[in-house]
Amino acid sequence: MPETTQFNLDMTIAEAMKAHPRAREVFAAFHLGGCAHCAMSQMETLGQLCEAYGVDANQLLDALEKAVQTPETGE
DSSP states (O other), rough: OOOOOOOTTTSHHHHHHHHHHTTTHHHHHHHOOGGGGGGOOTEEETHHHHHHTTTOOHHHHHHHHHHHHHHOOOO
C-alpha cells in the first residue's frame, strides 16, 4: 500500500473511506455525517460534500492527506 493516498474532489466518500480508514476520523472532525439529519451519501463526491455543508475544500483535502501521513498509535 502506498505511503500516501491522493484525495481529490471527484472521489466519492466511499472511495475516500476505502482509500484509508482514517478518512472517517477527518469527516467526524469536520462534523460531517455524525447525526441522523446530516447523513452523507457514500456516493456523494468530496466536492459535493464540501458544497453541501459549506466546508472549505482545500482544508478538507489537506486534513485527509495529513491523516494518511500520521501514524496510528494502536491505542
